[in-house]
Amino acid sequence: xxxxKKILRQQSAIAEFGSYALSEKDVGRILEQACxxxxxxxxxxxxxxxxxxxxxxxxxxxxxHGWNAGVIGYAYALTDTTSPQVRAFxxxxxxxxxxKNSAEFTFPSFYKEHNVLSTIDIIIKDKKYPYGVLELxxxxxxxxxxxxxxxxxxxANILAQAIKSAxxxxxxxxxxxxxxxxxxxxxxxxxxxxxxxxxxHHRVRNNLQIIHGMLVSxxxxxxxxxxxxxxxxxxxxxxxxxMAHVYDQLLISGGEKGISMITYLKALIGExxxxxxxxxxxxxxxxxxxxxELNLDRASVLGLIVTELLTNxxxxxxxxxxxxIAVMLKRKPDQKLSQLIISDDGTGxxxxxxxxxxxxxxIRMLVQQxxxxxHISSQLGSEFTVEFTP
Numbered sequence: 001x002x003x004x005k006k007i008l009r010q011q012s013a014i015a016e017f018g019s020y021a022l023s024e025k026d027v028g029r030i031l032e033q034a035c036x037x038x039x040x041x042x043x044x045x046x047x048x049x050x051x052x053x054x055x056x057x058x059x060x061x062x063x064x065h066g067w068n069a070g071v072i073g074y075a076y077a078l079t080d081t082t083s084p085q086v087r088a089f090x091x092x093x094x095x096x097x098x099x100k101n102s103a104e105f106t107f108p109s110f111y112k113e114h115n116v117l118s119t120i121d122i123i124i125k126d127k128k129y130p131y132g133v134l135e136l137x138x139x140x141x142x143x144x145x146x147x148x149x150x151x152x153x154x155x156a157n158i159l160a161q162a163i164k165s166a167x168x169x170x171x172x173x174x175x176x177x178x179x180x181x182x183x184x185x186x187x188x189x190x191x192x193x194x195x196x197x198x199x200x201h202h203r204v205r206n207n208l209q210i211i212h213g214m215l216v217s218x219x220x221x222x223x224x225x226x227x228x229x230x231x232x233x234x235x236x237x238x239x240x241x242x243m244a245h246v247y248d249q250l251l252i253s254g255g256e257k258g259i260s261m262i263t264y265l266k267a268l269i270g271e272x273x274x275x276x277x278x279x280x281x282x283x284x285x286x287x288x289x290x291x292x293e294l295n296l297d298r299a300s301v302l303g304l305i306v307t308e309l310l311t312n313x314x315x316x317x318x319x320x321x322x323x324x325i326a327v328m329l330k331r332k333p334d335q336k337l338s339q340l341i342i343s344d345d346g347t348g349x350x351x352x353x354x355x356x357x358x359x360x361x362x363i364r365m366l367v368q369q370x371x372x373x374x375h376i377s378s379q380l381g382s383e384f385t386v387e388f389t390p
Contacts, residue, residue: 010151021162025169031063046137082106085133088121094149095121120144122152258293276314287327301369309342317346343383
């Protein structure tokens with residue numbers, strides 16, 4: 001009857017420990033609790049757990065109950081065949097020891113200091129390799145029996161699973177910490193890059209504004225005569241101004257989104273009207289622009305195309321200085337293609353003679369950068385249509 005009560009008590013303890021250990025995430029606390037429970041249930045004065053250290057090839061005492069200072073941390077060399085701990089670890093079988101009268105095993109001095117007379121060692125094994133050894137020690141002779149072996153074997157199996165689970169949780173937490181640290185570092189780098197990019201855009205934009213200002217100043221020095229040098233300066237100033245405005249929109253958007261063409265082109269067209277309207281006041285310009293977003297490179301190219309075509313219209317389409325220009329940017333219904341159409345009701349041009357002029361060549365080159373198609377019509381004035389994918 002006493003044995004039955006003992007077995008039931010041990011089974012209950014195994015169930016309770018299993019519930020506790022599988023929810024506990026700290027391996028050290030699991031090992032300490034295991035030592036206490038085993039000592040209490042088996043009436044042992046002492047207990048300890050040895051972990052196998054792969055590097056040193058030793059069994060190191062990592063947890064214990066009842067021992068004086070100095071036992072935790074003690075190491076058994078795996079080459080020591082006179083150690084019952086090593087025997088249990090290597091064979092996987094329980095090992096009983098009579099400390100005082102054993103002719104097979106030798107024991108460290110702390111066993112004698114604690115008056116230990118009998119021990120039992122049980123392997124703590126896993127599927128891949130053993131974790132180590134669980135040992136119970138008593139100051140009584142022959143204190144352990146087969147019932148104790150059965151209990152300790154079951155207990156050691158639960159302990160092995162709990163250790164494995166806790167180590168996996170620890171590894172997962174470390175991985176999460178490393179991930180969080182890497183994410184934090186990445187975000188810091190992205191923020192730093194954004195600041196540097198914004199600063200670069202500011203400097204580029206300011207430099208373009210300075211160049212534009214210098215060109216305008218030079219045109220004012222030359223005067224209002226429309227000679228070739230004045231026309232050349234005006235064209236260069238328009239192109240620089242087109243680039244400056246695209247950076248204005250980039251800075252407004254913070255570089256996070258694309259550049260809004262409705263905002264960019266309206267500002268750009270306004271500047272072109274201001275530059276050319278002073279000597280072509282009777283030329284009117286209308287515009288209809290859909291809200292399309294493009295990245296920096298494509299917006300820059302489209303801005304240069306608009307600048308070049310409007311400049312050519314102002315300069316060459318109206319010998320009498322009177323006429324109409326229309327600018328249209330629209331997204332086609334299928335949403336996969338957009339059209340830029342710039343037309344005028346001026347004198348038109350001989351398409352075959354004009355196609356080799358530098359202005360047309362530049363426009364064709366810019367359209368190629370958009371991977372688009374250019375269509376030219378000169379039947380009623382001039383009409384340039386650029387089809388491209390946003």
